[in-house]
Structures are given as structure tokens and as C-alpha cells.
Amino acid sequence: MNSNSGFYVSGGLLLLACLLKVPAFVRNRGRDWLLSSICALLLIGSGVLVTAAPSSIVFINRVTGVVNFAAAFIYILLTLFSGASIVLVLNWRGGPEPDQTRRLSRITIAVYATCCLVIAGLFWLGTADVEQIHTFDTYYATTPFISEMIVLYVLAHAAASLITSRLCWRWSHEVHGTLRTGLRVVAVGYLMHWAGYDLAVMGAVAARWVGANADFLIDFARATTGPSAVLVSTGFIIPLIGPRGEEAVRYWRLAPLARAVRPVQGAPSPVNLPLPWWKPNLQLRLTQRQTYISDRIVACRGHFDTRIRDEARAAALAVKVTEEGAVVIAEAAMIAAAVELHRSANGHTPLPPRLAVPTRATFRGDLAHISRALRSPIVKNIRRRTRMETATV
Template sequence: MNGVLPPLDGDLPFYVSSGLMLLACLLKLPALVRARGRDWLLSSICALLFLGAGVLFITAQTSIVLVNRWTGVPNMAAPVVYMLLVAFSGASIVLVLNWRGETGSAKPRHSSRITIAAYGAAVVLIGVLFALGRAPVEQRTRFDLYYANTPFIREMILLYLIAHAVASLTVGHLCRRWSREVHGTLRTGLRVLATAYLMHFAGYDLMTAAAVFGRWTGHTWDVLIVIARTMIAPSAVLGAAGFVIPLVGQSTAVRYWQLAPLARTVRPVRGAPGPTPLPLPWWKPSVHLRLTRRQTYISDRILACRDRSDPRIRHEALRLALARNASGTEAAAIAEAALIVAAVEAHYADGATGSPPRRGGGDEHTVSSSDLVHIARALRSRIVKDVRTRTRNGQRP
């Protein structure tokens, strides 16, 4: 081995992606310490991010050379990469199992233990097979092809490809099926994940397996290894994004921001129950307190204009939304948003003219705070915008 390291430029995407995943893991570390191993979902997330960062870091050519040099074993980086990749595959399955599993249910933990045992055994077996085989000539990027016919090394390569492919197909299938049952950022994240693991399978597993199979049959399909290598970083980052998107979508800061359009919509309402909270400086209260204040602000103003609510508006908006192929959740949010918009406009108009409240059938429907984000998002609907326009023009259903 020479003493010159390969150029770092080609490794930069691997190191940047690895650093981002490691940073995300470190941000979760305090919560993991507080949980003391009792939160399987959080433990799965941290394990996935840590192992993913390790895979990306060790796959870079500079890292491969350094591992081989520091250990004094010509191809020591190869089994390290394979073991990390197989561990990452097992962690992916465990995370999805715990992510979807019911809180407190024993089934996800039982399935997780089986997965951990199976993939843990595969990791150990990879190390054993490498120790039994002979790989004296250093191969930084073509190890799979160069040793495709070498006893024990051949079986090691086949083992890691099968383990990784099974995990990619399993996670991709679970995420795709689950995405049909949910909405919002969770659906987006699951679809991104399904795409990422399809890239894992089609772009890496199949390409590498085909190149190795070519060597077994006397063909030279080395270009497939080059294609497979280029798929590692983007598919891993896409997978990390798929896990992070739903978590970000559920964060307090994001919910506070998502409620801003609804807060602006109910701003014209006057005479809300209870005193209006004093303005709070940005540097003092927590985001949780701000979210609670905003939810209270919105709910109080919806309550204040309830006398102007007309249930016919909700029923009509719901009918139109369903006719336009909106899902049940989306249609309900659109209907509620239309009702609120019409009530606010009527409240403001009656306040300006001094008219007494007009009941539209004594609607006592209330809105839970968990629905407010969906309603805020529904304000962008053409149905809601049309209701606002008609109400401002004095038209009633």
C-alpha cells in the first residue's frame, strides 16, 4: 500500500451526509439518555441515524484506505462496511416495526428482538467468513468483483447482499402500505422512505448482485458496481429525510407556524371569552407556551362567533369537497374551515353595522385543538375561498 491518500473531493458528499445524520443522532441523544432504554422507538431512531452515519463515513475511499492502513489488513474496510450496512438494514426494520406498533404493545418488541437476533447473527457471520477467507490484494472500490469467486469471501458478499435486499424490500413494502392509511407529513415521510428503500434495492442491491453474478458466469459487468456506489449517499440521505419529515411535522414549532393562517382568519372577531393575553417577547416563553396561547386565541374567537355559525354552510362545503374526491379527513377540515370563515365574516359585518347576532340553527359544534392544524391547511381550498367571497357579498345559502 502506498502512503498517498485518494483525493478528498469525491468523498465530500459521503462525509457531509454522514455528518448530517450524526448531528441528527446527537440532537436525539439527551432524550435517549432520559428514556434510559425504555423508549424503543427513540432507541431505534438513534441506532438508525448512528449506523447510517457510520456506513456513509466508512464507504468513502479515504476512510477505506485509512481503515486498511491502521489495521494493517489489506481489505479490513470491506467487512466493516458490510457489517455496518447489515446492521443498518436490521435497524431500519426495527424502526418501522416500533414506529407503526401500538403504544405499549408487546408485538413490535417481540418482532424487533427476532430481527435484532437475525441481523446480529449475520453481522457476526460476516466477520467469521472474512477471517476464514483470503483477501491479500487491496481493493478499494472493486472488492465485490475481485473476490467474487474466492471461497468464504464469496459467501460473505452473498450474505450481506441478501440481508440488505430483504430489509430494503421489507421496509419499502411496509412504508408503502402504511402510507395509504395516514395523511399529512406522516404520509409524505413514508412515501419518501418507500422511494429511498426502492433505490437501495434497485440501485444498489440488484446492481451489485448482477455484477457479482456476471463474474460467476465469466462476464465483466464492472460498470454496475460504479452505478451502485453512486446510489449509496443519495438513497441514505433520502431515507433519513423520510424518517425526519414526520417528526418535524409533529414538532411544536411547526404546529405553531401552521396555525398562523387560522389565527389571522379569526383576528377580526371581537368580544372573545376571557382576557386577551399580553404580548410575550420572543426570548422569554417556550414554544410550547406560545402554541398553547395561539390555540386558546383561536378557540376563543371561534366560540365568540358561534352565534353566526350556519350548519348549512358546513354541509354544503362537505358535499362539495367529497364530490371533488377529497378524503374524509380533508373534507371534514374543509367543511369546518368554511363554517368558521363564514361565521367570522358575519360576526365582523354585524359588528360594523350594530346588528344583533343571527343564529343559523343553534349549531353547538366545537372544534378540538388537534383539528386546528387541518383546518388551517384547509383555508387554502377553493371551496373555503368561495365561501368567504359569498359571505362578504352578503350571500347566504
């Protein structure tokens, strides 16, 4: 992989992530502020990475006819990305005082917009007439106005990275699920920005101030740019796609229970709406499966027997299963046995005498947990025994 590929691949991934959110953005006509902000952040991040590739730097300088124009352009984009990151996290989290959030957002926008203007002004005032593709920061570390421009963009980026990382990490302690995961990925990504890029660039620049050469730090900083940007963008996307992922996992986990209750007759047939493969609508499919299972459990509820439930629970506790796990196994066994008894009754086979008048019971366990518990040897043994008892009558 050459020196350009890493930047183009990372930038392409961010652009792809942005394009994947475009349909939702269009459907909402830009009214979803959070979605709009994430799309903007992904687009700016992609622009930073693509323009930071050596070939892009040369192209921008040639097209504009201004030596090292690409450096100032990249620094401005990076500063915009920094400010947008803070604003996004502030508004994403919200708070009990919306006015304070808006005030902090306006202050952040004003500060970083001013930084962008100052960066442009310092570049115009300074002299950078020797094109530098890889070591612009260190080559001009002691050049009037240009050195101030370099320090300004690095400090602005470092401050944003630390603030955003801290905000996300603190917030992650207050939430759960995919939001917590996403926030911690974002926090790690911004911390990598700070430690891997900002400190390295400042170290290389400071070395030039004292007459030393630490240009290898610039190479290290550039190497961390792509991975850290991908981490940050992935963290912002995880909470958006997380619910769909959870729906997909739950749909898959309910499959054993859906197969187990399939023999139950008398329940309404599910209405399967036509869903094209390119628009899976996992939420609707999950609702259909849950309804299918619930209708069949209700149809065979008359065969729920607390004796079977108590037997399975005792057997589970005897093999050191936790109380919570034993309850789930007991309810799975009761449902599995009820399905067998219901199937036998529909076939006009009289029930065994000891099960002829079952004790009514209800269940409170989560369907996905019950579906998983069907794999338990305890449930399988009770189901097999019930099937044999009904078959011999």
C-alpha cells in the first residue's frame, strides 16, 4: 500500500458511511438535526483524509497555483471537524437546560470559526514559497506567521479532541447498550487524535524550535490519522445502527422458539407482508415473528402445567443453574410440554390421566431467553418424555 492508499481508503470509508445515511437524511428532509450533524461530520472527516494524501496535496497546490495552499486548506478543514465534534456531542447529549446547550454550541462555533479565519490570515501574512508535501509543519516551524498558524491549528484540534473524549467518556457511564459502546469508541478515537497526532506534531515542531530534528514524529502522526478518524466516525454510527443490529439478533434468537411452537393449531395465521430483499425492515419482521410465537403460546396455554415448571426448575437448580436461569428453563419446559399436549389433543388423542386437568400457569420470561433455553437438556428430556406419554395413550 503506497502513501496515498491509507488516506484514500480511510476517507472512502467515511464517505461510504455518510452515503449510507443519505437516504434517511432525504426522508427526513434535513429535519433530523442529529442525523444532519453526523452526515456533516463524516463528510468533513472524509474531506480531511482525502485532501491530506500526498497526491491530493500536490493536485490542490497545482490547481490553485498557490504554493502550499493545501496545507492551510487541510488545517481549516481539520479545525472545522474539531469544532463540529464538540457541537455534535453537546447537542447529542442535550441536557435539562436547552438554552445552556445552545449557548455553549454558539460559543464553540464562534471560537472555531474565528480560528479558521485566523489560520487563513496567518497563511496570507506568512511566506511559504517552498512546497512541502510531508514535512510542512517542521519545515516552517520557525517561519513568522506560519509557525503561529501551525501552533493554532494543533492547539485547536488538541483542545477539541480532549474535550470531546472527556464528554463522551463521562456520558458513557450514564447510558447503556449501543449508545455506551458508541460513546466509548468515540472517546478512544479522539484520545488517539490527541495522543497520536497532536502530541506528535507538537513534539516535532518543538524539536525544530531548539534546533533538533524529530521529523519521524510527523510520519507517526500521519499514520494515526486514518485509524483514529475511522474510530470516531464508527462510534458516531454505532448508536444509529445499533437498534437494527439488536433487532436482527433478537429475530435470529427467536428462531428455535418459532420452530418449537409451529405444530400448534388454532392460532391465527401470520400475515406476511411482502418485503423486498433490498429493504428488509427488520423491525416489522421481528414483530411478525413475536406475534406468531405469542399467538401459538396463547393457543396452548390451557395445557400449561405448574408441576412441569416446578420439576424443571428443581432440576436446573440441582445442576447449579442460577435462580434466574432456572426460571427461564422451567418456563421453556412448560411451553415445550404444552405444545406436545396441544398437538396430541388436536389429534383427538386423550391426555394421560395425570395430565388430564393441568394446573393453569402463566409465564413472564423474555421470549428470546426462553428460545435459548430450549437447548437445555432438561427441556429436551421433558419434551421427549411428554411426547412419549401422549403417543402411548
